[in-house]
Amino acid sequence: MRSGVKSMKIDLDAVEETAKLLYIRALKVLPDDIKDGFQRLDAAETDATGKSILATMIRNIDVAEDTDNLLCQDTGIPIYNITIGRGVEVDGIDLKTAIRKGCARATKEYPLRSSVVHPVTRKNEHTSCGRRVPVINVDFSGAEQELVIEMIPKGSGSENGSFLKMCIPADGVAGIKTFVIDKVLEAGGKVCPPTIVGVGIGGTADLCMKMAKIAATRRLGSVCDDREGAKLEAELSDAVNTLGIGPQGLGGDSTSFAVHVETAATHITMNPVAVNIQCHSARRAKATFTPTGVEIGV
Amino acid sequence: MTEHEFTMPVSEDDVRKLRIGDHVVLQDTLFGIRDATLIHMFDKGRKTRLDLNGHAVIHTAPNVKKVPVSNSCPAGYQSICIGTTTSARMERFTRPLMERDGVRMIIGKGGLGEESAKAFQDLGGVYLAIIGGTAALETTWIEKILDVDMDDLNPESLWQFKIKDFGPLLVGMDAHGGSLFEEVRANAQDKRAAALARMGIDS
Numbered sequence: 149m150r151s152g153v154k155s156m157k158i159d160l161d162a163v164e165e166t167a168k169l170l171y172i173r174a175l176k177v178l179p180d181d182i183k184d185g186f187q188r189l190d191a192a193e194t195d196a197t198g199k200s201i202l203a204t205m206i207r208n209i210d211v212a213e214d215t216d217n218l219l220c221q222d223t224g225i226p227i228y229n230i231t232i233g234r235g236v237e238v239d240g241i242d243l244k245t246a247i248r249k250g251c252a253r254a255t256k257e258y259p260l261r262s263s264v265v266h267p268v269t270r271k272n273e274h275t276s277c278g279r280r281v282p283v284i285n286v287d288f289s290g291a292e293q294e295l296v297i298e299m300i301p302k303g304s305g306s307e308n309g310s311f312l313k314m315c316i317p318a319d320g321v322a323g324i325k326t327f328v329i330d331k332v333l334e335a336g337g338k339v340c341p342p343t344i345v346g347v348g349i350g351g352t353a354d355l356c357m358k359m360a361k362i363a364a365t366r367r368l369g370s371v372c373d374d375r376e377g378a379k380l381e382a383e384l385s386d387a388v389n390t391l392g393i394g395p396q397g398l399g400g401d402s403t404s405f406a407v408h409v410e411t412a413a414t415h416i417t418m419n420p421v422a423v424n425i426q427c428h429s430a431r432r433a434k435a436t437f438t439p440t441g442v443e444i445g446v
Numbered sequence: 447m448t449e450h451e452f453t454m455p456v457s458e459d460d461v462r463k464l465r466i467g468d469h470v471v472l473q474d475t476l477f478g479i480r481d482a483t484l485i486h487m488f489d490k491g492r493k494t495r496l497d498l499n500g501h502a503v504i505h506t507a508p509n510v511k512k513v514p515v516s517n518s519c520p521a522g523y524q525s526i527c528i529g530t531t532t533s534a535r536m537e538r539f540t541r542p543l544m545e546r547d548g549v550r551m552i553i554g555k556g557g558l559g560e561e562s563a564k565a566f567q568d569l570g571g572v573y574l575a576i577i578g579g580t581a582a583l584e585t586t587w588i589e590k591i592l593d594v595d596m597d598d599l600n601p602e603s604l605w606q607f608k609i610k611d612f613g614p615l616l617v618g619m620d621a622h623g624g625s626l627f628e629e630v631r632a633n634a635q636d637k638r639a640a641a642l643a644r645m646g647i648d649s
Binding site for chain 2: 197201204205207208211212215217218219220221222223258259260261262263270272303304305308322325326329330333336337338339340383384386387388390391392393394395396397398399427428429
């Protein structure tokens with residue numbers, strides 16, 4: 149333990165309960181930044197069909213809250229992102245077990261549709277759990293006495309809009325930009341636009357795709373902390389919304405809320421680019437554990 | 447754009463009247479199918495006891511709760527949240543669904559491809575676009591789950607829903623070769639060069 153940092157023990161029963169609550173909450177209440185994104189797109193949309201579809205999507209957000217129902221039938225693949233701050237005392241294996249139990253309990257007790265099957269037998273355990281699922285990502289932060297659990301139910305329509313290309317250095321940045329535009333065109337209405345297009349640039353093949361997922365699930369309004377990545381975000385966000393794909397691929401200006409980019413250093417011989425898309429039901433929920441208790445938000 | 451209302455099932459003449467851009471509201475009966483249902487029906491040769499002739503099917507796999515059988519839940523299932531999924535994965539099943547089972551309308555999101563467009567033309571069928579991700583709203587158009595078959599595939603069973611004012615749905619593909627999705631796709635492809643040029647790329 150680093151000297152001067154107070155320790156905080158994590159109650160695993162609270163983790164299990166929180167993992168359950170986060171899954172259900174994420175499926176019902178859209179984060180404020182996505183709601184604001186809808187208002188922004190609606191104000192700028194010039195196509196009559198696009199405008200009418202956006203209006204129905206906005207109405208659905210209200211109906212879900214008014215009827216205490218799920219926004220979308222797709223309960224997704226559950227992803228839990230854990231960020232462990234300084235001074236946090238927790239057994240890692242027990243933490244993962246508690247999250248897995250909470251995820252299964254949400255599915256059984258609510259009940260939610262389990263969308264998770266074995267990849268070969270296609271057998272559904274009806275727990276939203278399976279081999280290596282829920283996806284549990286662990287990272288660390290400098291925050292003292294704080295543990296954050298973010299839950300993302302990742303819908304399959306948009307997850308099927310995932311692409312990786314190991315471009316070569318001679319393809320340059322032009323190769324990256326062209327790949328993103330071509331994949332947005334290919335995905336069309338299948339990924340439930342308006343979307344957040346997540347782009348990973350650099351790293352290894354696996355890191356590249358992981359960054360694309362981080363980018364696709366980032367808050368709207370957030371900006372890549374690499375200046376070069378931020379420049380590409382602005383250019384690509386502008387360009388994708390000139391394609392006219394529109395809400396649901398039925399035409400209009402609102403193809404994407406934004407293009408988000410994450411970057412990592414890569415090899416001298418490599419120039420990888422990955423695309424991972426988030427649908428308009430861009431759901432997430434977050435819980436923060438501190439010595440004073442657990443706070444649930446987005 | 448014309449507005450239509452149909453009490454299911456419909457005839458070939460009914461669907462051939464529809465044109466892309468029209469709005470449709472359905473009443474009474476709707477069936478739910480999905481990847482596994484179709485794979486089992488057409489790749490594994492399973493037959494259903496439910497009569498799909500002249501009916502609409504929606505690409506779905508609902509959130510349901512198992513409950514005792516009652517008047518409001520005759521199949522022993524209460525609907526929790528019912529929406530739609532991406533249709534493109536089910537493209538190759540459009541023609542057999544129409545030929546073998548007499549389906550006239552397919553409801554989903556994202557559209558279907560050329561083979562389906564041809565099947566709609568040849569056999570008399572339409573694709574009705576529903577807005578993906580708006581399941582909370584769509585659930586309010588479903589009165590109850592009437593029946594379920596092939597339930598070993600749950601949630602990808604073959605569902606029979608009792609519906610009321612299901613829609614408006616947009617005719618995305620009609621029986622005359624029209625496809626809004628294809629129009630938008632071709633239009634977007636035409637804009638590709640300009641989008642790249644905005645970022646300094648000659649294509």
